[in-house]
Amino acid sequence: MRAMSRTLMVAVCAGLLTMTAAPGSSTAFQPAVQVNAHITFVQPSTATKLSDVSMGHLRGQGYDQISLGTDGILRASGRAGEVQGQGQPSVIKISNTRDSVINFVSSNYRGGDGIGAMRAQCSLQAGGKNCMDAPVGGGARTLYIGMDMTVTDGVGLHTGASLKQPSFDMSIVYQ
Amino acid sequence: MRTKLLIAALAVAITGLANAPAAFSATQSVTANIRFDTPLSLTKTADIDFGSVTAGSASTYRIATTGSVSTVSGTGAYLTGTTQAASITIAGSATQTLNISVGGYTAQGGVTPSNARCAYNGGGEQACTYAAAAAPAAGKVLLVGADVAADGTQVAGATATPTFTVTVVYN
Numbered sequence A: 001m002r003a004m005s006r007t008l009m010v011a012v013c014a015g016l017l018t019m020t021a022a023p024g025s026s027t028a029f030q031p032a033v034q035v036n037a038h039i040t041f042v043q044p045s046t047a048t049k050l051s052d053v054s055m056g057h058l059r060g061q062g063y064d065q066i067s068l069g070t071d072g073i074l075r076a077s078g079r080a081g082e083v084q085g086q087g088q089p090s091v092i093k094i095s096n097t098r099d100s101v102i103n104f105v106s107s108n109y110r111g112g113d114g115i116g117a118m119r120a121q122c123s124l125q126a127g128g129k130n131c132m133d134a135p136v137g138g139g140a141r142t143l144y145i146g147m148d149m150t151v152t153d154g155v156g157l158h159t160g161a162s163l164k165q166p167s168f169d170m171s172i173v174y175q
Numbered sequence B: 001m002r003t004k005l006l007i008a009a010l011a012v013a014i015t016g017l018a019n020a021p022a023a024f025s026a027t028q029s030v031t032a033n034i035r036f037d038t039p040l041s042l043t044k045t046a047d048i049d050f051g052s053v054t055a056g057s058a059s060t061y062r063i064a065t066t067g068s069v070s071t072v073s074g075t076g077a078y079l080t081g082t083t084q085a086a087s088i089t090i091a092g093s094a095t096q097t098l099n100i101s102v103g104g105y106t107a108q109g110g111v112t113p114s115n116a117r118c119a120y121n122g123g124g125e126q127a128c129t130y131a132a133a134a135a136p137a138a139g140k141v142l143l144v145g146a147d148v149a150a151d152g153t154q155v156a157g158a159t160a161t162p163t164f165t166v167t168v169v170y171n
Helices: A002-024 B002-018
Strands: A032-042 A046-051 A065-068 A073-077 A083-086 A090-095 A102-110 A115-123 A141-151 A167-174 B041-046 B048-054 B058-063 B069-073 B078-080 B086-091 B098-106 B111-120 B130-133 B140-151 B163-170
Touching: A032 B041, A032 B086, A032 B111, A032 B140, A090 A167, A102 A115, A115 A167, A141 A167, B048 B058, B048 B069, B048 B140, B069 B078, B098 B111, B111 B130, B111 B163, B140 B163
Parallel strands: A032 B048
Antiparallel strands: A032 B163, A046 A090, A065 A073, A065 A141, A073 A083, A090 A141, A102 A167, A115 A141, B041 B086, B048 B078, B058 B069, B058 B140, B086 B140, B098 B130, B098 B163, B111 B140
């Protein structure tokens, strides 16, 4: 009888262990979810600069403001009065934009040496509508870039031999 | 005859048990322990999206749990498109901590995933191995990023969808 009771007790304890182990078991229930990592491959857009901005030779008494349009027309104004001439816009070939909408963003203006307050202008045809900060459709493009700048006293533009090379970056940004 | 003797012996034994004094009885109280809790549930609300990267470049890219994509190695780069980390909402017990793990990395289209990174319940980004993450209760978000290595065979316009598995269990 005592042996039988012992047997029963062991059986009950085993059942008890089984019942308490099940809810906390980490293997009894393992929810999992599959994560998909989507990735698309495209040919990067290219921008090939065919020419830089050239303002030619400016002669006079020193100009306060100089502007080169995307059509190459140079306008200067200041103490010497209005001056107009011909320069050369920068020309950049753009390709592989596919169907993406793109923006043109200028930055990193580097003036100095009497030249400051620069601002780029661009158009998709010579003398056309300014495309700075205005999204346009993709496709092969030719970009014409002009610029405005101010000239401070003593810049020495009137010497003719003084070459100034302000610069800036033009970025093509996908949307 | 033998059967009769056996029956007689059993009858005597039963009678003996019935007549046993109370002092010889033993009683054991058995308690049945059982706990009830909420089952774990995982609800994926977003997959990983690397956006568009350079075609034809053997490069490895990383997407952080914030969704930003960077180049780990190679000359390729993220170019365009919306990017996002995976987002999984975990719900369940308000008291049981979690063990979170990642495995089953599966390449597809020449793109191999690895090194999953996680951010659970607003915490910082770390390897996706949690020994005792906070109990999820009504719902806590697990953000998941990863690395993918492209073998450079991908042409422009190609897409790939490598996968891996996130597993969550109660401790």
